[in-house]
Amino acid sequence: MTNSGSDRPGEFEMIARLFAPLSHSAPGAFGLTDDAATIAPPAGEELVVTADALVEGVHFLRDDPPESIAKKSLRMNLSDLAAKGAKPMAYLLALSLPDWIDIAWLETFARGLGEDQRAYEIHLIGGDTTRTPGPLTLAITAMGSIPRGTMIRRSGAQAGDLIFVSGTIGDAGGGLAILKGEGDSISDAQRAALIARYREPLPRVTLGLALRGIASASLDVSDGLLADLGHIAETSKVRIAVDVMRVPLSPALQACWRDDQVARVRAATAGDDYEIAFTAPEANRSVVLEAAAGAGVAVTEIGRAEAGHGVVLLDAGGREIAVPRKGFTHF
Ligand SMILES: [Mg+2]
Numbered sequence: 001m002t003n004s005g006s007d008r009p010g011e012f013e014m015i016a017r018l019f020a021p022l023s024h025s026a027p028g029a030f031g032l033t034d035d036a037a038t039i040a041p042p043a044g045e046e047l048v049v050t051a052d053a054l055v056e057g058v059h060f061l062r063d064d065p066p067e068s069i070a071k072k073s074l075r076m077n078l079s080d081l082a083a084k085g086a087k088p089m090a091y092l093l094a095l096s097l098p099d100w101i102d103i104a105w106l107e108t109f110a111r112g113l114g115e116d117q118r119a120y121e122i123h124l125i126g127g128d129t130t131r132t133p134g135p136l137t138l139a140i141t142a143m144g145s146i147p148r149g150t151m152i153r154r155s156g157a158q159a160g161d162l163i164f165v166s167g168t169i170g171d172a173g174g175g176l177a178i179l180k181g182e183g184d185s186i187s188d189a190q191r192a193a194l195i196a197r198y199r200e201p202l203p204r205v206t207l208g209l210a211l212r213g214i215a216s217a218s219l220d221v222s223d224g225l226l227a228d229l230g231h232i233a234e235t236s237k238v239r240i241a242v243d244v245m246r247v248p249l250s251p252a253l254q255a256c257w258r259d260d261q262v263a264r265v266r267a268a269t270a271g272d273d274y275e276i277a278f279t280a281p282e283a284n285r286s287v288v289l290e291a292a293a294g295a296g297v298a299v300t301e302i303g304r305a306e307a308g309h310g311v312v313l314l315d316a317g318g319r320e321i322a323v324p325r326k327g328f329t330h331f
Contacts, residue, residue, distance in 0.1 A: 014103060015129050018110040019093070026090055026123035037125035039090055041145040048086035048144045048151055052076045056135035059272075060199070061179065066105050067112025068199040069138070074116050075203045076222070077142035079274040082208030083220035085152045086144030088120050093127035096137040120205060150212055157217035157236035157279040163303040164288060166204050166275045168250040169225050171197035173270025174257060183256045190252035197250075201274035207299070210291035211278060218278035225268045226323065229277055230311040236279075239308030244268065245316050248300040261315060268313060269325055279305055 016032060023029035028038035041047050054073045056062050064072075074091065081088055093113075117123060122142070175198030177183060178191050203220075211218060217236050221228045225247065233240040244264045249257075257263035280288050285301070292299035303314075313321040 011103070012129055015106060018106055019124060019127070022110065022113055022117060022124035023126075026125045029090075029123065029125040032124075032126060037090075037092075039125060039143060041089070044147060045145040046148045047089075048081060048084050048146050049141065050077055050080040050084075051139065051141040052080065053137060053139040055137050062136070064199055066108040067115070069136075070109045070112030071116050071200045073138045073140050074113060074120075074122070074142075075201050075274065077140045078120055078122065078203035078205055079201065079220040079222070079276075081142055081144040082203050082205045083152070083218045083276050083278075084144070084146065085150065085208050085212040085215075085218070086146045087209060088122035088142065088144045088205060090123050090125040091140050091142040093124060094139040095127070095129045096132035096134070097129065098132055098134065098136055101136065120203070146212070152208075152211060152215050152218040152278070153235075154217050154219050154232050155235040156215075157232050157238050157240075157305045158281070159238050159305055159307045160282060161216050161238075161279040161305040162282055162285060162288075162301050163229065163240060163242060163277070163279055163305065164299050164301055165221070165225065165248065165277045166207055166292070166297050166299050167202070167273070168248045168253065168298075169221070169273055169275065170247075170253050170257070170263075170267025170270045171250050172201065172272035172274075173198075173267065174253045175199070176270075176272070178256070186252065186255045190255050193250070193252045194256060198272060201272065203274055204276045204295070204297055207276060207292060207295040207297045210295045211276070211288075214284050214287050214291055215278040215280050218276055221273040221275045221277050222271060224271045225273065225277060226311055226313060227269070232277070232279065233305075233309060233311045236305070237309065238305040240303060240305050240311040242268065242303035242311070242313050243316075244313045244321060246300060246302045248298070248302075261321070265313060265321060265323060269323060
């Protein structure tokens with residue numbers, strides 16, 4: 001890949017050969033043969049740029065299939081673009097590889113990237129590969145495009161706006177719990193469904209595009225629904241109240257964690273959902289639901305923004321639930 005700084009040229013040439021085909025549809029990538037790439041958004045649009053790093057043991061497990069690790073790393077970035085209303089264009093990939101990674105692993109990894117590139121219409125345009133004595137680490141910088149000035153910010157929520165979330169919440173947390181030994185009582189199909197949500201999240205790219213001009217604030221749920229809504233509350237200077245029993249749970253998660261308040265609190269404070277949480281004026285409610293139907297994604301109204309600050313979970317009687325931990329914290 002571009003800028004490859006390695007003392008094992010044979011191996012790294014092979015890596016370049018694996019990754020160069022992923023760049024062939026991007027004219028400014030020059031087949032990964034130059035020091036840098038060029039990229040231009042369509043006329044009248046601007047680039048939306050986001051970066052996410054994934055570390056073995058933190059975002060994925062060493063035994064996860066290489067194609068799943070590839071897809072999760074790309075999809076985490078696609079999820080950020082989706083939450084901003086951006087159309088995916090291109091990405092850069094930096095790999096820090098420990099010695100246990102072999103060419104067969106990399107071939108499977110590259111195949112996973114290729115499958116997602118076709119699914120989400122995004123192209124590799126460059127990156128870097130190094131060795132590391134530490135854990136496997138992947139850093140992706142993704143770029144999308146959006147009509148100038150229309151990126152959906154975190155800061156646009158107003159008191160009175162409704163709170164929505166796409167898909168279902170807590171499935172990835174359930175999948176991780178299963179990989180760590182929970183969930184003996186549920187069916188194999190349900191276990192597989194939850195583990196798939198942990199390993200291969202589903203970025204809501206089509207929904208994100210449909211929310212342009214409709215949502216007042218938006219972000220993707222990575223650290224936990226409650227923690228991430230807290231970011232909207234803080235930047236928008238509103239209080240966000242979420243009705244815990246409206247937090248959407250999948251049938252598989254209900255089987256695994258039950259369908260009570262405890263399960264919904266746990267789901268709202270688990271992480272790795274990669275759903276879109278957003279706000280919209282009440283007048284846009286039907287437009288939101290039409291946009292979601294058009295995108296083929298379920299969207300659930302879960303609460304309301306009010307004057308004040310912070311984020312709270314309310315029980316079925318409207319009383320505030322004490323939540324010791326709102327989500328995943330990295331430090
Ligand atoms: Mg995000």
